[in-house]
Amino acid sequence: MTAVAALIQVLGGLALAPLLPGLVQSLKARLQGRRGPSPLQPYRDLRRLWGKSGADPQPTTLVYRLAPCVVAAATALALLLVPIAGRAPDWSLGNDALVLVGLFALGRFALAAASWDTGSGFALMGSSRDLTFAVFGEPLLLLALLVAAFPAASTDLVAMSVAAGGSAPWGEPAHWCGAAAFALVVLVETGRQPIDNPDTHLELTMIHEGPLLEYAGRDLALLEWSGAARHWIVLVLAAELFGPHWGGFWAQLGWLALGLVALCTALAATETAQAKMRILRVPGLLAGGCAIALVGLASALVGGLV
């Protein structure tokens, strides 16, 4: 069964990940009364990009060329850390939640450095906003993970996922608070409304798309895949740590699939109902999420004392 988990980690991350943003876009279109693209559209985009040649903006150095590769590598490693249905094969990479936070940061570093390398104003605008959000998003992610790690007393993602299984966690206020905080993490890390608008074609409003503007061809394909894989990582984590799941491996796998569909629907509904926020108000929202997570932790600590 661990072998199946390994297979889903690799194949799911590599092949199924683009389905998630595709599903969100397609559901969103339906909710908005449009026919919209097929959920398979991201695959078509990737195929098209793979056949095109890359761009060579001047003056750039190795940093620009290397960035898509580093981002893809960091994302691929992060994929291997996330357990599937409470199981993870031993890739000798550990399964630490905080290492995952670090790998996300590596991707951000590489892209921001590449933005400086091209010197493009739009790319830098995007990455400066992205980094500003990260200043509030990273503590939020850490606190949400901390609340999830509390029952297991460990930051091992496998142990955290096991501890979140069954019906017991749902009686704890901490679990609810953690879930609320993690919902905000999902919005930040996937770059969805109300925090960022993934559909924008106006450079001035771009956040996550901005640093990608100077890329084309296979570079862009790697970056687009990384974006899809981030959806996969964050949504699988949300389902594993805060979604309902119990029973044996196969039952949990079913719960995971259900959870992913439910989360995509929720993202589509949020994007339909919510307009993008003013950029300067996002940190307040994220700080609110931190406060919720801290309240959750306090309730868990009090519960532990009784």
Added chain:
Amino acid sequence: MGAAETAAVLGAVLLLAGAIAPLVGLPGGIGLCLQAGGIGLAGAVGVAVLCGAAPIGSGFHGDLTPALGVDGLSGFFLTTIAIVALPALAYGREYLRGAPRERLLVALGGLFLLSLGGVVTARDPTTFLAAWELMTLAPAAAILARRTDSEARHVVFVYLAVTHLGGTGVWICVLTLAHYGALANPGAMAEGGVAAQTVVIVGALVGFGTKAGLMPLHAWLPRAHPVAPSHFSALMSGVMVKVAIYGLVRVLFEWAGPVPLWVGLTLLAVGLLSALGGVIFALVQRDLKRLLAFSSIENVGIVALGLGAALVFLWEGDRTWAAFAFAAALLHVLSHAVFKGLLFLVAGSIERTVGSLHLDRLGGLLGRMPWTGGAFLVGAAAIAGVPPLNGFASEWLTLQALVHAAFGPSLGTGLAAAVAAAGLAATAALALFCFVKAAGLVLLGAPRGPRAAEATDPGPAMRLAPFFLAACCVGLAAVPGLLLPALVKLAPGAPAIGAHPSLELPGTGSLPSPWLLLGIVVLSAVAWRVRGERRAAPVPAWACGQEEEAALQWTSAGFTKPLVLVLQAVLRPRREVEVTRHGGLVASVSYRGEVPHRFDTHVYRPLRSSALAAAALVRRIQSGSVRAYAGYLLALVLAMLVLLRVGAIG
């Protein structure tokens, strides 16, 4: 005398000879070589003792007889000093050649190293305090030997004033400890009562905290570090502030006995303030060296967070995690020494060739100075705390300590640790922001000034010294776990753990650093390979169809603007825009913007003005007239007679 003792004595003698040689007319190069030999030997002794050799020299005592010795903790700090000092000395050989007062600077460098080594190996109060004072004075002299303009003199004045005012804390602390005999017998302070213990702890926090640059006692640091010669700055930021951490560790974990909970919580609070405050002010600096100086405050804050977590664990009785938190702090000491030394050396090379460290006048240096630029990029990634480099390893360990402290059992300490952990996460994100900005403005894009366009790499010594430190960053990143058992052993009552290359701790998913490093390198190479090299013709970056010109380039202020706006209420940035019009047409626009250092205006300025007001008040009775003083004497005698008469005294 065993081999280790001989090596230690020889090291000290060589260092002393290296400090004296330039003063008696020998060339500076010989002095630097002697010093390098001396500090190298001392570092080797440190490594040996750290890795399990028996401690050498005398133990601690409270008498007046001078005594020296090396135990595990001293060994660790000696190693740290040597790792930074060796490349700094090699760098100094080329950096100082032909500089005015070269020999004096070499001699002062030797004196500085001698005093740093003296503090960590002193085994009695007199030697400790003498070395401590020398450690403060040597950099001040070096700054003045290089620059004598009024700005440098003012900086030195502030440096000496703040560190000496704070330094009284060290004297009070060490002398009280000596009085109670706690230096030789760590249990003695517990018998001295709460009041004496509190005096010792507060003295240590203020005294060592000032020298370490902990906020709000940091005012001297961002002033003094940038004006010193670069290899001195590397030693000051990389090592001197760490030697203050050494003092703090000795007092809080050994001499003061079991400390109460408030000490741990205070360290957490001060550490959090320094980490966040340091990095936020680093982010808004425009001068590279000033940015690096503020970032030292941040990193000392991270070390303080680790130490605070260790004290909280000790209070809770969890010795295992106390030892891990303690090791996290020490690992960060070493990590920061390595990459901050590297960054200051690189800053010196850039200043030498470009003539300025103003961030908005550099740019494009990675292609023009590949050695220096490459080392800077590694250092920036390491200090930004991205995996798989060494900054991430020590921050991960500190973060794990705080997260495990947040698991309880008590509500208060749990929440405090959770807030500190969240603050550390924000610090890491801010450090990434700050160093991506610095690397981008210095290394990438088009040159932002004529001299940056003509920059070239310096000579071999100035190339290889940062390169060596960059290699240390990668080495430390690959196998931090091999060092961990030695660091854990230094903590009080620590468990024995095995040595793995990875960081494997109970209650974590482990940080398999060698595999992570390998994974990132291999997967990036694979991605590079499958992507291929097919590219369209070179084009300029997209600027809405305009030609990309110098005036369109992004600046330091522009990149940090969103964050500064978000933190407006705290930072209170100042901004002036003046538009001059001629006949309805805009003739010129001038812009001035800055983020003031509010600690200076809101903490230090009121303190300074009230001190001056108090002095003015005292001066009013100090008229200088003999008659007035005779009057004071008479009044005093009369007052005492009256008091005697009414029976208040006598």
